[in-house]
Amino acid sequence: MKRKHYAALVVGAGIAGIRSALDLAESGLKVALIDRRPNIGGVLAQLDHQFPTDACGMCKMLPLTSRDSSSQFCMRKGLFHKNIDILLHTELAALEGDPGKFRASLRQRSTFVDATRCISCGECARVCPVHVPNEFDSGLSTRGAIYLPVPHAIPNHYVVDLDRCTRCWSCFEACPTDAIDFKYAERKDFRVVAALPDAAARTDLGAWLADQNFPLVLAEDGAAALRALEEERTALLLLDLAVADVDPEKVMRRGLELYPDLDVILVAGPGDQDRAEALIQAGARQWLARPLERTVVRWLDHHYIRTVSDVTHELEVGAVVLACGFDCYDPAQAGQLWGRGVVPGVVTALEFERMCSGTGPTGGRLVRPDGRPARNLAWLQCVGSRDPARGADYCSGICCMFAIKEARLARQADPEAQATIFAMDVRTYGKDFQRYRDEAESRDGVRFVRTRIHSIEPDPEADGVPITWMDDDGTLRREVFDLAVLATGARPPEGSDRLAEAAGIALDANGFAAAPPLQPARTSRLGVYAAGAFNEPRDIAESVIQAGAAALNAARTFKVHSPPREEQAAPAPEYRDVTREAPRMLVVLCDSCPTLRTRVDMPSLAARLGGLSSVVRVECVQGACSAPGWQAVGALAEELRPNRILIGACMPYAYVPRLRELGAQIGLDPAFMDVADIYTPTFPGTATPGTALETEVYTALAMAAVKLAGAEPSPVLGRLPVTPRALVVGGGLAGMTAAMALADMGHDVCLSEKAPRLGGMAAAHHTLLGGGDPRRVMEDLAEQVMRHPNIKVFTQSRIMLSMGRAGRFMTALATAEGPAITVEHGATIIATGGREVVPDSYGYRVHKTVLRQSELEARLADGSLDTGALGGVAMIQCVESREEPRNYCSRVCCAAALKNALTLKERNRDLPVYVFYRDIMSYGFSERFYTEARGRGVLFIRYSPADKPRVSFGQDHRPTIAAFDPVLGRELRVTVDLLALSVGLEPGDNEDLAEVFSLPTGPDGFFREAESKWRPVEFLRQGIFVCGVAHSPRNMSETIASAEAAAQKAARILAHKDVVGGRVTAQVRHSLCSLCGRCVSACAYGARRIDLERGRVEIDELLCQGCGSCAAVCPNSAGVLTGFKDEQVLSVIDAALAEPTQPTEATP
Amino acid sequence: MATIARIDIDETGPVRAVQGFLKTLLARGGVDAVLTPAHLVPAGTVMPTLISDPEALERADPLSPAFPLNAARLVSRLTRGSTSGRHVAAVLRPCEIRAFIELVKLNQGGLDNVLLIGLDCPGAMTNADFRVFGLEGDPLERTREFLRAVAGGESRPGGRSLAGACRVCEHPAPEGADLILGLHGADLDRAIPVLGNTARGEGVLTRLGLPDAPGAPGRREALDALTARNTAARDAMFEATAARTASLAGLAEYLSGCVNCYNCRVACPVCYCKECVFLTDVFDYKPDQYLGWARKRGAIKLPADTVFFHLTRLAHMSTACVGCGQCSNACPNDVPVMELFRTVAERTQGAFGYQPGRSPDEAPPMTVFREDEFSEMTGEAH
Amino acid sequence: MTRSPLTLAADPALADAMREVRAMLAACMQCGTCSASCPNAQSMDMTPRRMWRLVLLGRADTVFSSGAFWMCSNCYACTLRCPRGLPLTSAMNALKRIAGASGHPALARHGAFYRAFLDNVRRRGRVRETEMMMRYFGAAGPREALRFTPLGLRMLRRGKVRLELGAGRWDTALAPLFESAARLEGKEARP
Amino acid sequence: MNTATATRYAYYPGCSLTGTASEYDASVRLVLERLGVELAEIPGWTCCGASAAPAVSALLALALPARNLALAERDLPGCDVLAPCSACYLNLLTARQEARRDHRLHARVQEALEGEHLPWANAAPVRHLLDVLANDIGPARIAAAAQRPLAGLVLAPYYGCQTLRPYAAFDDPEHPTSMDAVLRAAGAEVLEWDKGARCCGASLSTTRRQAALPRIAEILRAAAGADAVVTVCPMCQMNLEAFQRQAGLPGPVAVLYLSQVLGLAMGLDPGQVQLGRNLAVPPGFLARLREVPPAPGEVVQATGTG
Known part of the structure; x- marks a missing residue:
């Protein structure tokens, strides 16, 4: 192969x-x-x-x-x-x-459905007698054994779930296009030789397989089997180990000798199962239990169809x-623990998500199992997470946020909904998560209860899902909810x-x-x-x-x-200029599927289309989607040399690559070709009768035809040569990682760092949670960067000015040594990091007994702290963090606290260590260290932002921390020798850089990415990327990942000779433009601006995505979209409207 | 509380008093010119006039029932992109101010160099009616007669009906103005209260040194009564118009007098396009196309696109329609354009909770995206 | 419970006695699963969660003056459910043990039943329930005995209670084991 | 796990079964005999320490049960140790499991047993009566032996705590089901309820009666739909049968040992299973029992004995 x-x-x-x-x-x-x-x-x-x-x-x-x-x-x-x-x-x-x-x-x-034939009409699913839970709706609805895995895919073909299929052939018969292929006819080539010494077994097998269409040879002993094998090509040998005359192994070996791909299936009883296992090592496929049951028919059917249908790609x-x-944890693994299956109204988060979906089983309504609206909703966190007893000593990291999201969604779906989230810690550690949570609490009234719900006990008396929990004050509370959503973790x-x-x-x-x-x-x-x-x-x-x-x-x-490979780069296709020609359109109708042919009078349809002024030829082709059909289309195009081609077929999306090829073949821009869907109206269940159907099909084609007739060639705009160099701003971990990545891929990199040496914040780390030597890593990295031939480092440099756009920027750097230098570069990576906050609270800078975590880490690392002499250490988390004005989690501080606490405990087992915290953010696998710290006796005391720990100092500067302990229900006071503050990170001086590069920053001063989920390292402004702490607080590993991601985005630009925009972009007809600016406000991509000096609206073709919003808001078509001219649109509307159903006259 | 001063009226009447006020303004108000309706010599026709010579203010008559055009477009020309540092005062009706604020939002004018003096609007006559009413006798006297009749509650002041738009106008007070000439409820034999309505207006008012007024007694009551009466009339008009235009056929009948002269569009203060799309190549049909339509439908009325023209204008401008009625005023064939626009605008503006001209800080609909609106269409909430 | 602030004063003797329990519980994260699962939590004057917290804080005085652990009925629900897999029932028993060994009369009274039981085991090899109860009543006082009288009579009627007096066949069977256990535990108790 | 051939067990009755729970002992012996299982009582067995030992001495808590395991190992080699009392069972099992988990612990216990020259290799598995019935013997054999199936009788299976927790040796410790099949094999219907694994209060009924009563009441009230509650532990049995009035139950609820129930189903008469010793077998239950039709000819067919 x-x-x-x-x-x-x-x-x-x-x-x-x-x-x-x-x-x-x-x-x-x-x-x-x-x-x-x-x-x-x-x-x-x-x-x-x-x-x-x-x-x-x-x-x-x-x-x-x-x-x-x-x-x-x-x-x-x-x-x-x-x-x-x-x-x-x-x-x-x-x-x-x-x-x-x-x-x-x-x-x-194999899916057993021919994708080139399936028209997704759904007839097969309608007749399928099987009903099994539908995975797409998380089992809240059912599907058949032939089904659509997702309802919305394009193209969307039915697939057969072979394990569930009863092979009743109903779907096969119902399919109008013969798309379902169970390889029935091909069975005659699948010869089965069954060597069964037991006569009854032979009779049974013969009877069972009578109408299965497999050529079957029943051999009563080994010799007969050998004869049968040699007689004719055989696909499957069913060999009972009880054959006595010839050693079964010999039969098997001979068979495999004759036909190397022969499937040898053994039949074995309790006595010879070991033998069977041994023979499987020698080449048999598997063994079945003797005596064979009727189910062997189904087994053979499945085995056959898998064998002949499945394919291997090399x-x-x-x-x-x-x-x-990941998979979501299946709460059923814990039996009835969470009431699954016994308490109605217990759903998983994914099921709830489906309920919220407009396409879901409840159409987006939140309902109880009894159909009443679900208003009182509970989320149970950590189901299958943070649960070493269930094999998960980690935090799934995502569930807190999706629970909050779902709680907010519930509130949107029903303003009367009440949401309660039961959680130990609410882990809102991501960018902007804290505010999202605060909003859920303050605006949507989401209630957070600090507890872990262990189980849901059924109670037939309860009208809903009863949930019992212990409040902080020790009272046992019970509430009945309409739905309980299990925030199932990741596995x-x-x-x-x-x-x-x-x-x-x-x-x-x-x-x-x-x-x-x-x-x-x-x-x-x-x-x-x-x-x-x-x-x-x-x-x-x-x-x-x-x-x-x-x-x-x-x-x-x-x-x-990779070995260098001669990639014959396909030359850019040459298209002939047809703009001056009158439209000459070839219309090709695919009439292979009977749904169309039998319902529409094709000659009459062709005749009506022929009447359109631009149409020069209408042809019918069998199976345009098939290779021969497409060749026929190609041949017609070659012959006629039309300058417009319209194809009437199904599933237009599938034709996009083909049109591209055809365009190259006949030198016609694919913008002059289109595919109209003429099959959907003909599907069973949707079809309108008779002439109305014909008119519908005709209208679809006529609309496409007039649109094509008015098509204008639209050259690809915004082709811009790329300067093959990247500018990386910031020489910390993120910047160096990005620089190295790009340099390794052969790109020039210019690295600017404002400090005298490389390293940034990460260079200050001495230890890592979980081990590793960050100092060493940083020193090595800095050295590699300095030595790399493709990287030019400018320390003590500052960005003064930058202009240009993706592919070509000009940036001026001020350096310590001499005059400013100008760098020309194609992509920019912002990796300016951040810094540790310097707090004003808790006696920092007043008492030498108060440190930041980083300082504690340093003192632990350089040995200046005698842990043996300490009487106690306290830590306070979220200092000046996670509340306005710094209302975000810095992600690294809990890890730093755990790291230092573990080091302290390691050195002095009996040293009391107290951690005052709000939520321990040990997300992901770092949960293990939280467990470990607890296990080593570190005491964790939760406080609320409304009642923060109070610190007082004695004569000897020893801090005494007083805080309300919610578990004890009273104030706790500890006097310690050292107080370490977890202060979090804040952005560096991003504002200046934001100004220079015209980049947005968020409410906390971190750079605002293009989109928090989908484009996390990009900016709306193309060609500039962000990574590391400049984007948001993150630890070293996460910083490296973001730096590599940003480098990949930059490489995406640098890898090309030029940057290319899209074909369909907006333009401005300046003579008509009144400069009202509505299009500027309407543009979602920031591609438009008013150039005050030139007095006109300017468009960046790279940013413009051709969505057409500008054209829609412009009242006098000063804003236009190439390829979507008003005239075209009006003609299409014309074609769509007012075509009376009248008998068509004979073609002139 | 707004600062209130007064313009005393002597026996020469209210128009002279207002002229005196404008003179003071030119002298002490920091403005370089005043845009105000003034009688042209010798015909007496009233037209907006930009006056910088105090003497020329003798012809000014902002109280006249003449309303030949909505001056918002003129003010936009005086203000758009102005960097001269010169300031203009414009005496405008409420609907002119609202239209101007719409234009400001669309970058067609600026508020920086203009002082908006708003009139408590007594209503106006159509051009045709004013020609009959206003051009006989002493024009200033005619204005005084008109004001008396209006104040007296006459439905046909001076024997003429007010223009249709004014009869259904629910905004007779100039809310966006810097200074308001509080005519409503004022005793026009004694004094007109001047209300400072913005910080700028109050500043100017202080500089003018006018005598203080205790307030504007009776103004609120008069406004309420007028608004209530007009609102009732407006709702009746909505109902009648909606009934007439409920179907496409009804609408075609309603607009059957339209000859595609585009006068309504030209008169419309908020139709701001440099060149209307109906004048561009978009509607340059090929001869084939006309014939095709004719063949399809058997008969086609020409000019084509009359209904389409109005629908397009409704689509583009109804959210910005301030109801000044100049479209109807301009129509040669008495197509009730204003009624149609206002009826449609009631719905389109209502859909966005938008009131054109209310504030320069409100973005026009369609230029802003709010996720929570039209949930019944987006299916986001249930 | 008093609302006065709880100061973590060092109390080496008691904290030391609880060290074993602290070690068992160290990984506790105060999730409250134990308390919500405990069938007897309602009868305790503080929830298990709070008690564990106090144990971790070394507050032996508060823990033992509460005695919530005496309410543990060894149902193991908490042990089973604890997401950290902590041996909570064992910790309860350890507290009972420490209390019993403290020699403090107030604490000793709670442990009377267990000691009476084990004493019976030591002497008899197999428990003689009736004899054991008699001894327990002797230690716990007459009111406790009165409480049981109706039940005792019912059991007597059903022939479930036999008064076996005098020596039994297994009387000395466990003597060696108890001795070596005492020796071993005593040995370990010494530093 | 035993194979079907191993039908001999080292029997550890425990102290209760020689005293207040003698009816349990008697019925266990009778029933297992009928099922073809041989019980060899561990010679010289002694008390396991019950719930008292862990509260007094950590070492004794393991050494007391270990002594019995050592005896079984020495005198009944190759046999699983079968305990009908859940408290004994758990103590024995704990000793076995903890010693397997921690070899130093194992050594300490061995050291404690050295005085008697009793070696303990920790070789004998510890099995609960219910485990043996449900898994070794199995419903099929029980059904085959049930000559007088308890048709129409609704029974509430009550497992108690120490049968199930903390080791989850043979059943789901939160939602146990092992008794269901056994009771069905006896011809009875099984009450669907969720109190089978709830705590009965255990020795709190002695030390803190008021704390235990709500537990008992909760369980018995939930059993309202059943003709009887079926137990596998003397402590549970005692708590559920002895304190019904104090717990505020409106009327008496029958509480039987599983072995008694099986005995009745096998045609033993109430006297043979010593029903008279139970504190709570209301007349109504005896009447219901009499309604059960005498063994018809075609007794429930044993299915698939394999």
Whole structure:
């Protein structure tokens, strides 16, 4: 088999896999994207709402430059990119070879529905007698054995769930296009030889298989079986080990000798099962229990169809990205603990999400199981998380936020809804999460109860879900809720152990991919990377960042290790100029499917179309989607040389790449071609009768025809040469990581650092939670950066001025040594970091007994602190943090506190350590250290922001901390020798830089990314990227991931000779423009501005995404969209309206 | 509390008093010119006039029932992009002020160099009626007669009906003005109260040194009564118009007199396009197209696109319609354009909770996106 | 419970006695699962969660003056459910043990039943329930005995209670074990 | 786990079964005999320490039960130790599990037992009566032996705590079900309830009566739909049967040992299973029992004995 070559294989087409694939594809690399599911999108296919917008927004990930390479519609529906090949229902079976030239075997399971024939009419599902829970609705609705995995994909084909299929053939008979293929006819080529010494068994088997269409030879002994095998080619040998005359092994060996791909299936009883196992080692496929039951028919059917339908793909790939995401913990694993199955109204968060969805089983209404509206709702946090007893000594990191989101959604869906979230800690550690939570509490009245609900006990008396918990003050409370939502945590995805084996990587103790410290995208195998949540549970934004980091590593591996390959770059197609020609349109109608042919009078339709002024020829073609059909279209085009081509067929999206090819073939810009959907109106159930149907089909075609007739060639705008150099601002961990990544990929990098030496904040770390030597890492990194031939470092430099746009910026740097220098660069990475807050509270800077965590860490590291002599240490978390004006979590302070507390306990086991905290943010795998700190006797005392700890100092400066302990219900006072303050991070001097680069900053002074979830390291302004603490507080590992993600985004630009915008962009007819500015306000992409000097509205073609909002708000068509002229639109409306159903005269 | 001064009226009457006020303004108010309706010599026709010579103010008559055009567009020309540092005062009716504020929002004018003097509007006559009423006898006397009749509650002051738009106008007070000439409820034989309505207005008022007034007695009551009467008339008009235009056929009938002269568009103060889309190539149909339509439908009325023209204008401008009625005033064929616009605008403005001209800080609908609006269409909430 | 502030004064003797329990509980995160699961929490004067907290804070005085742990009926619900997998029932028993060994009369009274029981075990090898109860009443006082009278009579009627007096067959069976246990535990008690 | 062939167990009755729970002991012996299981009483067994030992001495809490395991190992090698009393069972099991978990603990206990020259390899598995009935013997054999199935009788299976927790040795410790099949095999219906694993208050009924009564009341009230509550522990049995009036129950609720129930189903008469010793077998229950039809010819067929 010829191996197809790809730069990378991405396993898992969830959000992280898609992001990685797009990142690679956009930098010009070929990617194979596979998923074991029959659809892309992962868990997000099921989710309609994402915080903070409470909407979806996944499409924001689509490429903004070179837009024509990719589909531009809802990504939950589908994704097409010219550099991405998607294989669904496919798993990685084996990965051999070395980085740069891995050999990957993929196993693709058949869906048994021919995608080229299925028209998604749904007739098959209507007749399927099977009803099983529908995974898409989390089991809240049912589906058949033939079903649509997701309701919204494009193209959307039915698939057969073979395990559930009863093979009643109803769907096969109902399918109007013969798309369902159970390989019935081909069975005659699947010869079965059954060697069964027992006569009754032979009789039974003969009878059972009588109408199964398999050629069956029944052999009564080994000799007969051997004869039968030699007689004719055989596909399957059913061999009972009880055959006595010839050693069964001999029969088997002979069979395999004759036909190497023969399936040998043994039949064994209790006595010879060991033998059977042994023979499987020798080449048998499997064994069945003697005596054979009638179920063998079904088994054979499934075995046969899998054998003949499933396919194996062999690829050569440069690198592999594993993005298999996570599975939600299944609360049923704990039996009835959470009332699953016994208490109605207990749902998982995913089920609740489906209920909130307009396309979900309840149409977006929140209802109790008895149909009454669900108003009183409870969320139970940490179901299957932070629960070592259930194998999860980690925090899933995402559930607190999705519970809050769902609580807010509930409130939106029903203003009377009351939401209660039961949680131990509310982990709002991400950017802007704290405010989101505060808003949920203050605006939406979400109630947070600090407890962990252990279980839900059924109570037949209760009108709903009874929940009992212990309040802080020790009273047992009970409340009955309409719905209880289990915030089920993240678990390694099903089959991850198999995948790990296939990919040759190690898993960690939790079952996720093991990552080396400070190499967040790496796995244990060189060249194989982990994206998204596959090596630690992560939310969308962090998954997207992680995906970018994995993509970067994959691209770097490909670049470094792949043998150079002569890629014959396809020349840019040459299109002839047809603008001056009168429209000559070829109309091709696909009439292969009977739904159209039998309902519409095709000659009459052709005749009516022929009457349109621009149409020169109307032809019918059999199966335009099939290879011969498409050749016929090509031949017609060659013959006629039309300057417009309209195709009437089904599923227009599927034709996009074909039109591109046809365009190149006949030299016609694909903008002059279109495909109109003429099949949807003909589907069973939707069809209107007779002439009305014909008119509907005609109208669809006529509309497309007049639109095409008025089409204008729209040259791709905004082609801009790229300066192959990146400017990285900031020489800390983020900046150096990004610089190294880009330099390694062969790009020039200019690194500007304002301090005299590289290192930034991370250089101040002495230890890491979980081990590792950050000093060493930082020193090595700095040295590599300094030595790298592609990197030019400017320390003590400052950015003064910057102009330009993606592909070409000019930036002036002031340096300490001499005059300002100007750097020309194609991409910019902002990595200016931040700094530790200097607090004004708790006696800091007044008493030497009060330190910041970093200072404590330093004193612990340099040995200046005698831990043995200490009588007690206290720590206060969230100092001047997580409340206005610094209302955000800095992520690193809880880890720092745990790190220092553990070090203290390590050195002095009996040293009392008290941590006063609000919520311990030990998200993800760092939860382990929280458990450990508790285990070592560190005392954690929760306080509320309304009642903070009070610190007083004695004569000897020893601090006494007094705080209300909610568990004890009284004030607690401790006197200690040292007080360490966890102060959090604040942004550096971002405002100046924001001014220079025209970048937005958020309410806390961190840079405001383009979109918090989908474009976390980008700015709305193209070509400038952000990473590290400049974006938001993050730890070293997260900083590295974001830096690599940002580097990947920059590489995406630098990898090309020029930056290309889209074909459809807005333009301004300046003579008509009144400069009212409505289009400027309406532009969602910031692509328009009023140039006051020139007195006109200017458009940045790279930023313009061709959405048309500007044209819509402009009252006099001064704002126009190429390809969507008013005249065209009016003509289309004309064509759509007022075509009376009258008998058509004969064609003139 | 706004500062209130008064313009005393002697036997020469209110118009002279207002002229005196404008003179004071030119002298001490820091303005370089005053835009005010004034009688042209010798015909007496009233037109907006930009006056910088105090003497020329003798012809000014902002109280006249003449309303030849909405002056908002003129003020926008005087203010748009002005960097001269010169200031203009403009005496305007409430609907002119509202239209001007709409234009400001659309970058067609600026508030920086203009002092808006608003009139408590007694209403105006159509051009045709004013030609009959206002051009006979001493023009200033005619104005005084008109004001007396209005104050007396006559429904046909001077024997003429007020213009249709004025009869249904629910905004007779100039809310966005810097200074308000408080005619409503005032005794026009004694004094007109001048109300400072903005910080700028109050500042100017202080500089003018006018005598203080105790307030504007009777103004609120008079305004309320007028608003109530007009609102009732307006609702009746809405009902009648809606009934006539409920179907496409009804609408075509309603607009059947339209000859595509576009006068209404030209007269419209908020139609701000440099060049209307109906004058561009978009509507340059090919001969084939006309014939095609004719063949399809058997008959096609020409000019085509009359209904389309009004629908387009409704789509573009109804949210900004201030109800000044100049469209109807301008129509040669008495198509009741104002009635249609106001009826539609009631719905379109209501949908966005938008009142054109209320405040320069309110962004026009469609230029802002609010996630929570139109949830019944987006399906976000249930 | 008093609302006065709780100051963490060092109390080495009591804190020391509880060290074993503190070690068992150290990983506690005060989630309250134990308290919500405890069938007897309503009968305790403080919830298990609060008691564990006090143990961790070394507040032996408060813990033992409360005696909530005496209410533990060894149902193991908390042990089973504790998300940290802590041996909470064992910790309860440890507290009972420390209280009993403290020699403090107030604490000793609570432990009377257990000591009477084990004393019976020591002497008899197998428990003689009737004899054991008699001894318990002797230690716990006459009111306790009166409480049981109706039950005792019912059991007597049903033939469930036999008064076995005098020596029994297993009387000395456990003597060696008790001795070596005392020796071993005594040995360990010494530093 | 025993295979079906191992039908001999080292029997540890425990002190209660020689005293207040003698009816449990008697019925266990009878029933298991009928089921073809041999019980060999551990010679010289002594008290396991009950709930008292852990509250007094950590070492004795393990050494007392370990002594009995050592005896069984020495005198009945190869047998699983079967305990019908849940408290004994848990003490024995705890000794076994803790010693397996912590070899130093194992050594200490061994040291304590050295005085008697009693080696303890910790080799014998510890099994609860219910475990043996449900899993070793199995419903099929029980059904086969049930000559007088208790058709029409609704029984509430009550497991108590120490049968199930903390080790979860043979059943779901929160929602146990092992008794269901056993009771159904006896021909009875099983009450669907959620109190089977609730605590009865245990020795609090002695030390803190007022604290225990609400527990008892909660359980018995929930059993309202059943003809009887079925127990597998003398402590639970005592608490549930002895304090019904104090707990404020409106009327008496029958409480029987599982072995008594099985005995009745096997055709033993109430006297043989010593129903007369139970403190709570109201007349109504005896009447219901008489309604159960005498064994018809076609007794419930044993299915799939394998």
